[in-house]
Amino acid sequence: MPDCPPDCAQFLILQPEREQRLLLCRCSRSANLPYCDGSHSPPASGLADRWRRFFGAR
Template sequence: MPDPLLPEVRLLQPGDRCLLCRCGRSAQLPDCPAGCAEGVHLTARREQRLLLCRCGQSGRLPWCDGSHSPPTPGLGQRWRRFWKGE
């Protein structure tokens, strides 16, 4: 079974700009191609970290909502998903 495609944590500094995909069809998720009218244009006003979807399954694209991982019954099992071999 292949490893799940985990979200990207992106650090933006003030003034950083990015174009993020909302449709999930981009080949470079979470980034959107330059000519796409569907993308979210974002300019950081302060330092911030974004949790971005890379699998295209999120219902809140471009943000990760955890859809890439099946539900688990306990907190310990949720944390284990982020380490290989567990």
């Protein structure tokens, strides 16, 4: 229950099965709007390269 204290018998713990990160498209070139598919940039070989393209050093 949402308002139940931690020692309550009906205490609920939610644990997601997996974490997913999504990038939203701001250039409108994506074929999968509203999500970014990298259409605005040259191809990247892996997920780390794709993330670096958005958040890493240029």
